[in-house]
Structure formats: structure tokens, C-alpha cells
Amino acid sequence: MNLEYFSLALRTLWKRKLRTALTMLGIVIAIATLFVLVSISLGLQNAVTEQFRTLGTDKFFIFPKGQPAGPGSGGAALMTLADVAVIDKVPGVKDLSYAVAGNAKVEFRDSIRYTQVVGIPTERGDVFTESGAYEIDEGRYLKKGDLGVIALGYDFKGGSFFTKAVHAGDTMAVNGREFRVKAVMGFRGNPGDDRLILMPLEDFRELFNSGERIDQIIVQAESTVVVKEVAERVEKKLRSARHVNENTQDFTILTPEELLTSFGTILNILTGFLIGVAGISLLVGAIGIATTMYTSVLERTRDIGVMKAVGAHNRDILVLFLIESGLLGLMGGVLGVLLGAIISKSIEYIATVQLETTLLQAAFPPALIIGCLVFASLVCTLSGIWPAWRASRLKAVTALRYE
Secondary structure: HHHHHHHHHHHHHOOHHHHHHHHHHHHHHHHHHHHHHHHHHHHHHHHHHHHHHHOOOEEEEEOOOOOOOOOOOOOOOOOOOHHHHHHHOOOOOEEEEEEEEEEEEEEEEEEEEEEEEOOOOOOHHHHHHHOOOOOEEOOOOOOOOOOOOEEHHHHHHHHOOOOOOOOOHHHHOOOOOOEEEEEEOOOOOOHHOOOOOOEEEHHHHHOOOOOOOOOOOEEOOOOOHHHHHHHHHHHHHHHHHOOOOOOOOOEEEOOOOHHHHHHHHHHHHHHHHHHHHHHHHHHHHHHHHHHHHHHHHHHHHHHHHHHHHOOOOHHHHEEEEEEEHHHHHHHHHHHHHHHHHHHHHHHHHHHOOOOOOOOOOOOOOOOHHHHHHHHHHHHHHHHHHHHHHHHHHOHHHHHOOOO
């Protein structure tokens, strides 16, 4: 009998193909929107988690107060080599590196652009390059004793920054001074890294007159299990050395877990808001289902009377109409998931090719696919309850007389 319900429901929906398609359209759009938002959100979370994994969970970052976004943001507080010396003496600190940043005018074969330049101590640059997961595509890393040389992000070689590609061994001007390209770094997937210029700290200070200023300190703990403990020790030592307390502290310490938690919280709030918008679309689609099912009850009043006259019970009529609304939701959900997957992959492709970032990725976990299908079916089944109940309560004699 259950198979007969499904067979009859499918025949009814197929008989009214145009109405079925128009009714499902709202569900398809709503599920596709929901699928895209959650898919991109999960993909972004996975990409960011992978970024933190590659930089290493044994490191934490220190910025001047008011400059949590990274070096070169122009915080009011000032950090210097004196702070580095303090941190170096803290128990549990395995190694550290530091950086100072600024924006510069760069010239190569009559092309002029502007980008960020970062100065690093070449004798202590390992922690910095590890934290950024920088890999060399051409040439070699900057090392102790290097002067007048630079390392470039991948976009310089890829030809998307200048009109002509820059390679290791070429000469390029930074703020009017000639530098030889020692290395071109591998593709990172975000413009901030792929258009970055690294140079020895000594050259940076001469070029930008930055003095003893430091914009960022990266500290490597002896192991991943003591990162939080070492960060707390460093915080206390720096407070003492800088003569500040918890209320007047003029620097910020961020561990990978804190960065990831902060990002996850912001992403969850944004995703929740967008899912709410998609939910409104789904509600509109559900109202369309209810309207269609109610209209179907009116059109098939005589048919319902015939079914009851030949022995159909109220329960049979109720189940039949609920199956119809559920099938509408399931079919709309399947099409919505397929459309959502296509859109998500298109967004990923555009982000990779046009925006040159690998952060926007599409994730299709089985739970997302199944959840969307179940959600669509459930919402549509619930929206068909009242029309189905109304159909089941019709009297056979009254239904047969209906014109």
C-alpha cells in the first residue's frame, strides 16, 4: 500500500508538471542558497584551519597595541629590540623572529606599482618564514650577511603584478633603490603574501628610516603543549619591562588558538545571519507548497469523494497528500543541492583564478547534503499538513457533489 501511495503521488505531480516545477522553484532557490552559504563557510573554516596548521601551533604573535591586524598597521605603541631581548630570556622560548613593514613604490622595466615591504633579521628569519609557510619557487632564502637583495611573492613571477614576469637574478627598484631579486616564493593563494617583498632588516631601516621600530614578534615555544604557558610568561615579563599593568598594557599577544577562535566566532555569526536569510526564502517556498496543496485539494475534491466511496479512509487521504508535499520538497532539495554545488564550485574557481586566493573553497560533507535534503522534505511535509488534513476530513457525499 505504501508503494501505491508513492506511485499515485508521483503520477499526480507529473500530471501537473508546470505547477509542480513552479512550486519547486522556491524550494530549489532556498536550498541552493542555504547549501552555498554553508558549503563556502565550511570550506573557509577548513582553509583557515589548514593555514594555522601550516604556520605551526608552537608559535604565538606579539603586536603593539592597536595593531592586531599585522605589521605596518600603524599602532600608537612602539616595540623595539629591547622587547626582543626581554622575550629571549623567558624560559620556554625556543626561538623568535621579528619584522617591520611599510608600503613602497616598486619599479621594474618601466612598470610602477605599490606594495608592502617587510624587513626581517636575516640571521633570525627562520621562525618568520615558517610562520608564513613561505616556500621558495626560485633562488634561495635570505640568509645572514645578505644586503641589497630581496625575496618576492609569487605574483611578481606569475606576471599578474607587473606587465612582465620577475625572476631570481633580476634587478628591481624599491623606493628608488636598486635591489637584486634573490628569491621568488611559491604560490600562497592570497594577495597579501603573493605580492609581498621581503628584505634584510638593515636595508629596510635605511630605506624607510624606521629606526628601532618593530611591528611584529613571532615567538616559537619549546613545544606545542606549553605555548599558552610560555605566552603568559612572556606577557608578564613584557609588562614588567615596559612598566605597564593589565589595564595599561600596550601590546597584544595572540596564540593560534585565540586567532582561530576569534575568526570562527565572526564566521559563525556571519553564517548564522546568512542562513537566516536563506531560511526566509525557504519559508516563502513552504508557503508556495501549502498554497499548491490547498489548490490541489479543491481541484481533486470529486476524486477524493470517489476514493472514499470505494473504501479509502481518512488516514489514506492524509498520507497521500503528505507524501505529495514531501516529494515536492525532496525533489526541490535534490535540485537545490545540485545547483548549490555548481555555484559553490564556480565561486571557488573564480576566487582561485581571478582573485588569486585559495581561502574560498567549497566543502561538501555528507552531513550537509543529507541535512539539506531532509530539511527540505520536512519543511514541505509540515507545510502540507493543513491541506492534507482538510482533504482527509471531506465527506464522501459532499465531495462527490462538488462542482
